[in-house]
Amino acid sequence: MKIVILMGSPNPQGSTNILAESFKKGAEEAGHSVSLIRVCGLDIRSCTGCVACGYEGDCVQADDNEIVRKALLSCDMVVFATPLYYYGMTAQLKAVVDRFCAYNSSLNRRKLKSALLTAAWNSDDWTFDALTAHYKTLVRYIDLRDQGMVLGYGCGTPSMTRASGYPEKAYELGRSL
Numbered sequence: 338m339k340i341v342i343l344m345g346s347p348n349p350q351g352s353t354n355i356l357a358e359s360f361k362k363g364a365e366e367a368g369h370s371v372s373l374i375r376v377c378g379l380d381i382r383s384c385t386g387c388v389a390c391g392y393e394g395d396c397v398q399a400d401d402n403e404i405v406r407k408a409l410l411s412c413d414m415v416v417f418a419t420p421l422y423y424y425g426m427t428a429q430l431k432a433v434v435d436r437f438c439a440y441n442s443s444l445n446r447r448k449l450k451s452a453l454l455t456a457a458w459n460s461d462d463w464t465f466d467a468l469t470a471h472y473k474t475l476v477r478y479i480d481l482r483d484q485g486m487v488l489g490y491g492c493g494t495p496s497m498t499r500a501s502g503y504p505e506k507a508y509e510l511g512r513s514l
Contacts, residue, residue, distance in 0.1 A: 338369045338370070338413040338414060338450075338514060339369070339370045339372075339411065339412040339413050339414070340364055340369050340370065340371045340372070340412060340413065340414040340415075340416060340514075341371075341372055341373075341374060341408045341409060341412045341414070341415050341416070342357050342360070342361065342371065342372070342373040342374065342415075342416040342418050342454075343374055343376055343405070343415060343416065343417055343418065343430060343433060344357055344373055344374060344375045344376060344377070344418045345376055345377065345417070345418060345419035345420070345426055345427040345429055345430025345431075345433075346377065346418065346419060346420050346427065347377040347427065347429065348420070349375065350495060351420060351456075351495060352420060352456035352489060352492040352493070352494065352495055352497070352498035353418050353419060353420045353454065353455065353456050354418075355456075355495060355498045355499060355504050356418065356454040356455075356456060356487055356489060356498070356503060356504060356507040357373060357416070357418040357454055357507070359504040359505070359507040359508040359511070360416065360418075360452070360454055360487070360507040360508065360510055360511040361373060361511060362508055362511065363507070363508040363509060363510065363511030363512035363513075364511035364512065364514055365511075366511075366512055367511065367512050367513070367514055369511075369514060371511075372408065372412075374404065374405060374408060376405070376429050376430055376432075376433050377427070377429045379400075379401035379402075379404060379405070380400045380401045381400055381401050381402045381405070381429070381432050381433055381436065382398050382400050382402075382432070383432050383435065384432070384435040384436050384438060385397075385398070388438075390438065390439035390440075392438055392439070392441045392442065393439070393440060393441060393442045393443065394439065395439070396436065396439040402433065402436045402439075405433055405436070406436075406439070406440050409437075409440075409444060409447075409449070410440065410443055410444070410447065412449065413449060413450060414449055414450035414451060414452070414484070414514070415449050415450075415451050415481070416451065416452045416453070416454060417430065417434075417451070417452070417453050417454070417472060417475075418453075418454040418455070419454075419455050419468075420455065420456050420457065421455055421456065421457035421459070421464065421465065421468055424464075424466075424467040424468065425467055425468055425471065426455075426468060426471065434475065437479070441479075444479050445479055445480050448480055448481075448482060449479075449481050449482065450481065450482045450483075450484050450514070451475075451476060451481035451482065451483055451484065452483070452484045452485050452486065452487075452510060453468075453469070453472045453485075453486040453487070453488075454486075454487050454489075454507055455468060455486075455487070455488055455489060456489035456492035456498055456503070457488075457489065457490065457491075457492060457493070458491070458492070458493030459490070459491075460490040460491035464488075464490055465488045465490075469486065469488070472486065484510065484513075484514060485510050485513075487503055487506045487507045487510055489501065489503040
């Protein structure tokens, strides 16, 4: 299986990266091909809502979103990896998700598998409610096949994350595919 991780963290050494690398290691050990796209390093502008794409065509913005589009339309699974920023995904990852509209039908037809990897400082039981609701809505709308979520409660620093059981959970999720 070909897996694309959309890394939404602007911190390449942070907690979300630890989860993504653990997932990647497990998935590769299971025989899958995994590529990680660091969306924060790409030039991806926000959707303008112009609908020139007709929800299934070329976007009028000529930027790096084409890299994401090509990757998603040729893979079998997408993994959304994001730290929790004010109870949602990062703005950089959200910009990518908003641009899905230009290839909405194509994404729907692919019936991709999906997963969510996330980390937060907070460890209250409601910490991930808004983010998981958004992810579940994407799963429903894009007709994704959810394979699981790793919700890293209390992972405010890389050392906190490494000391938790969440990297192992991410590894096991990747390995189980």
